[in-house]
Structure formats: structure tokens, C-alpha cells
Amino acid sequence: MSVLERITSEDAIALEEKHGAHNYHPLPVVLSRGEGVFVWDVEGKKYYDFLSAYSAVNQGHCHPKIIGAMVEQAQTLTLTSRAFYNDMLGRYEKYATETFHFDKLLPMNTGAEAVETALKICRKWAYEKKGIDENKAEIIVCENNFHGRTTTIISFSNDPVARKNFGPYTDGFIKIEYDNLNALREVLESNKNVAGFLVEPIQGEAGVYVPSEGYLKEAKALCEEHNVLFIADEVQTGIARTGRLLATCGNCSCTDKHCSGTPEVKPDILILGKALSGGAFPVSAVLANNNIMEVIQPGNHGSTFGGNPIAAAVGMAALKVVKNEELAQNADELGEIFRKELEKFIPTCNTVNGVRGKGLLNAILINDTEDSSTAWDICMALKENGLLAKPTHGNIIRFAPPLVMTEEQLRDCISIITKTLRQFEK
16 A cells, blocks of 8 residues: 555544445454454554454465465456356366365355355255245244344344344244254154254354254254254354364364364255355355255356356365365364363453353353443453454454464463453452
8 A cells, every 4th residue: 555545543434434334333443454363453553363354264364375366366267157167166166065075066155145045945955855835945043043134034033133124024934942952853843844954053143152062963863854954054163163174073083184074964055155265255155965956957046256266266275275284173272272271261350251162263251241331342452452352242252363373372362361351350
């Protein structure tokens, strides 16, 4: 950026306030550069990024191999639409399906688009394969879910901020309690029109809720028993974030490099996004085997930008970085250290009363009510101390740094977090 183009934080925020829709409430920091686990604001202050663009930047900011693939492809061919073939999409589809052990991939751009795509596939499968009467299919979802903010998705959200004054809502969804096998069993046994069960392996936006051990495996078994598709939304939890290539891999050896190919829970439909591009480009995907994906025929679904050459090149590069740099293993090891150190600290501090998570997707529970400003104030103090994080649901702070972080950097961050929490001792 030239001297004439420089802008202050105050000016940048004022421009957004005046000319942009107010659909976010960002922390008041204006970032202009990123590299690895660090970001810098327009004044040059350096911060640890402990959000990773909601787990989109698992491979670190501006990873040279991902950016290199993007730049090289952008200089060659950017977009053909799907009216024609391009020489990158098939290669990407082959690499991704072999990585995740599925037959087919349907490429999209954003996480919400991928969720919508999965819902459409599930419904069409229900009518053409399971034999449910047309327009009668229902999909089970979980309370406190977050799958995006399109009209269909907010129809089964119980977040009043996302829902209010956006109706009428889309029918065809049944909400049950998360991590409750009896609730799932009851619906499956009483309703023959259920086509699918859509679930986050860990509820991230709700506050990093990790389900009980065995929940996902037993939920999948129930779905199989009732010929219902198990749909895993791994937009946030996938691509090594939780210490496995996929959160549904559970405790198997799937650290990508040593993947056995037999995950603990194999979704019928897998939804990916965010880190599928390493945060460099909008890339999302829905994966399924032939018996499910074959219901999609020309004209049923599409996207002008879905599967474009840049997305394909970036997607392959992003997945290769995860594999070659063993980021799942790193996330697993560092996550254990993070939770262990916080668990030792919490009994000595009355500001926080819990830590939970898996891999490098974690959260701390602030000892205050959901409607208080304490978590926000702590994040403001963390910012001043050189670390960026954001509250969720009022009194929860999510911590999700890039997976390229070193142990030395993590311990430095733990020190920043604990010292900041001490500032709020009551």
C-alpha cells in the first residue's frame, strides 16, 4: 500500500459504518496484513490470531504454497462456468474424494451454500431412493445449531437474532436436543418420513460443545437402522481443526498422513468449507458416494463460480499443506497442552469457570451471565495484550488459532490469556 493510500483504524471503521450494512459487530481492530499465526493492524501492531477467521485459516495466513497455487492459476484461467469443462476441476475432485474416501464431490463456494446443497441432495434421495412421498420428507436438526444464515437454514435455527422478521420460514425440519440419543431414537421410530439427520460433530458457534463419547457413532448407527442419511456439517470442525482430518474420525488414526481409511463415523453426506481453501478463496464442497450423489442430474443444482479453476487449484494446495505439514497431529498435541494448562489455571481464578474443546477448537466459560459485557471486555483486553479472540453467546470466548502454531507460540499465548484473565479478578 502506498503512502497516499494509507488509512487509520478510525477512518477504516468510519467508512464501514457509513457505507456498509451493519450485519456484524466486529472487535475494533483494523487488520491489513497476515502471516502464519500473526496479523498486523494498519498502525503496525502485531497480534496472535486466535480465531483463524472462524477456522478458515487453519493453514495459517497467506501460506506460500496456497497463495502460490492461487496466483499461478489466476494468471492462467479464472472462470469458465460449468458450461464447459476446465482442466483443474477433475483433478481437484479426484484428490479430495480420495482424501476423504468418497465417490463424488459437488463443488460450491461458501459453507451455507454447501449446507443448502446437502439438504437438496438429501430430499431428492428421499423421494427417488427411499420412497418418501414427494414434499413429505423431513430432516432432523439439533437445537442451538449453526449452519449459516440463508432463509432455509434460519428456518431451523433457534437464534432469535438470526430469525426474527425474516419469515415465513421453510418447513420440513424437526429440532431435537443435541447430544441426546433418546430424542433422536424417538423421532426415528415414530416418523417414517425422516430423510436425514444434519449435525455438527462439535457445535462451534453455540460455544464449542463437544458431545458425549460415542454419541456420533451411535447416532450414525440409528440412522443406518432407519435408512436415514447421516449428514455431517464439518465446515468449521473439518480439515484438521479438532486434531483429526475430520471431527467424525473420532479416536481413529486419521491424522491424514496415517489415515487408515476407516473413520469411526463415516457420514453419508459430508459438508466442507472454510479451511478447504486455507482462507485464500471461497471454496466449499459436499461429498457423498454414488448411490446418493447420482440423484443429482444436469439442471438440478449448480453455481457459476462453483468448481472454478482457482478454487480447484487452491483446494488441492490447501489439503496438501494439511497432509504434508501434519497439521492434524499438531492440533491434537497443542490442544492437549492448551486445555491442560487452562485446567490448572482455572481453580486459581474466579473469572473463568471452565474450558472445553478438542484439538485447537476450544472455549473458556466466563463466570458471568450471558447478557453481561465481561467476555467482550476480556477480548478487548486481550487485543491490547496482543491476542485476538471473539466472544460467542455472551459469556463464552472461542479460541481457535491457526494449526501451524508452534508449542512455544502457544505457551506465549497461554501466558497472555491467563495474565489478561487475572486483570478481571473480582
